[in-house]
Amino acid sequence: xxIVLKNGATKEQVGELISWLxxxxxxxxxxxxxxxxxxxxxxxxTLHMDTETIMANDCVESxxxxxxxxxxxxxxxxxxxxxxxxxxxxxxxxxxxxxxxPCSVESEEQIIQTAIACxxxxxxxxxxxxxxxxxSPYSFQGLRRExxxxxxxxxxxxxxxxxxxxxxxAHLDMFDDVDIIQVGARNMQNFELLKELGRxxxxxxxxxxxxxxxxxxxxxxxxxxxxxxxxxxxxERGIRTFEPMTRNTLDISAVPLLKHKSHLPVVIDPSHATGxxxxxxxxxxxxxxxxxxxxxxEVHCEPKKALSDGAQQLTPETFAKVMEKISAMxxxxxxxxxxxx
Ligand code: PEP
Ligand code: MN
Numbered sequence: 001x002x003i004v005l006k007n008g009a010t011k012e013q014v015g016e017l018i019s020w021l022x023x024x025x026x027x028x029x030x031x032x033x034x035x036x037x038x039x040x041x042x043x044x045x046t047l048h049m050d051t052e053t054i055m056a057n058d059c060v061e062s063x064x065x066x067x068x069x070x071x072x073x074x075x076x077x078x079x080x081x082x083x084x085x086x087x088x089x090x091x092x093x094x095x096x097x098x099x100x101x102p103c104s105v106e107s108e109e110q111i112i113q114t115a116i117a118c119x120x121x122x123x124x125x126x127x128x129x130x131x132x133x134x135x136s137p138y139s140f141q142g143l144r145r146e147x148x149x150x151x152x153x154x155x156x157x158x159x160x161x162x163x164x165x166x167x168x169x170a171h172l173d174m175f176d177d178v179d180i181i182q183v184g185a186r187n188m189q190n191f192e193l194l195k196e197l198g199r200x201x202x203x204x205x206x207x208x209x210x211x212x213x214x215x216x217x218x219x220x221x222x223x224x225x226x227x228x229x230x231x232x233x234x235x236e237r238g239i240r241t242f243e244p245m246t247r248n249t250l251d252i253s254a255v256p257l258l259k260h261k262s263h264l265p266v267v268i269d270p271s272h273a274t275g276x277x278x279x280x281x282x283x284x285x286x287x288x289x290x291x292x293x294x295x296x297x298e299v300h301c302e303p304k305k306a307l308s309d310g311a312q313q314l315t316p317e318t319f320a321k322v323m324e325k326i327s328a329m330x331x332x333x334x335x336x337x338x339x340x341x
């Protein structure tokens with residue numbers, strides 16, 4: 001960390017600041033007096049230091065971090081890719097995972113039928129929302145516990161591991177048998193929930209917030225990891241921009257950037273990213289070309305009758321066709337779709 005001092009900073013102010021940094025923050029300082037400006041270089045663990053607090057000193061012009069504020073999620077401290085094994089399906093290795101299923105679990109027939117169709121088309125995991133984060137409290141809120149029970153039935157029927165979203169730490173007991181717990185975009189910065197998930201032993205699929213930066217996503221991963229759970233999977237699901245033709249704007253550059261900055265696996269959700277079923281195929285192919293480790297795609301037996309996100313869900317027939325292209329692209333880039341059963 002580098003602190004740039006104001007030109008008029010007095011010796012007393014600088015001395016006071018240095019004592020505070022060394023005695024209270026336990027870092028070493030290196031004062032460099034240049035012709036035009038004076039800086040203090042900090043040596044030591046500055047992760048816990050708050051730049052805003054340093055800025056509160058009258059003699060400080062600016063504060064710059066030279067290291068990222070996240071450590072556990074940082075590739076610099078963990079050069080090898082993190083590989084997460086979920087019932088034999090590997091995230092972050094040399095296979096592509098395809099998580100498919102409806103936006104919401106709506107009934108036993110719907111989830112079982114969809115799970116069977118997704119598996120037949122080559123999906124490697126099943127998704128389905130039991131707790132739904134809806135903009136309106138009057139919209140379908142999910143089947144909650146019953147939804148999770150139905151997902152477990154679908155897993156029994158197909159062998160597909162299941163991914164479903166948690167919205168409150170108070171519900172954690174209900175997720176005991178779930179294979180991957182999803183944290184949705186709206187909860188990416190629910191820090192108490194993240195800390196609680198950091199104390200459990202389940203893989204966490206962490207979605208990027210609607211208007212969050214990649215650094216904020218990595219800091220949220222850090223919340224989970226700093227509590228002891230290193231099984232975090234990052235998910236780019238589109239961000240809010242000024243473009244109204246798509247539901248969100250898919251930030252494909254997030255894939256290579258996240259993989260460069262972090263060792264964690266990266267998933268792309270082309271369904272929520274675009275909100276348009278037709279765009280799911282081209283976005284999936286681009287995501288694979290960009291190096292993603294998995295895709296999360298919404299599939300519904302009758303999208304027109306879906307209780308949520310009808311416009312972006314693929315029919316099983318379309319999904320099967322999209323899977324053919326996905327498989328070809330995945331083979332082409334040398335990361336074939338996992339064929340674990
Ligand atoms: C979902 O995957 O069901 C979902 C609500 O997605 P997001 O949090 O990305 O909006
Ligand atoms: Mn959805």
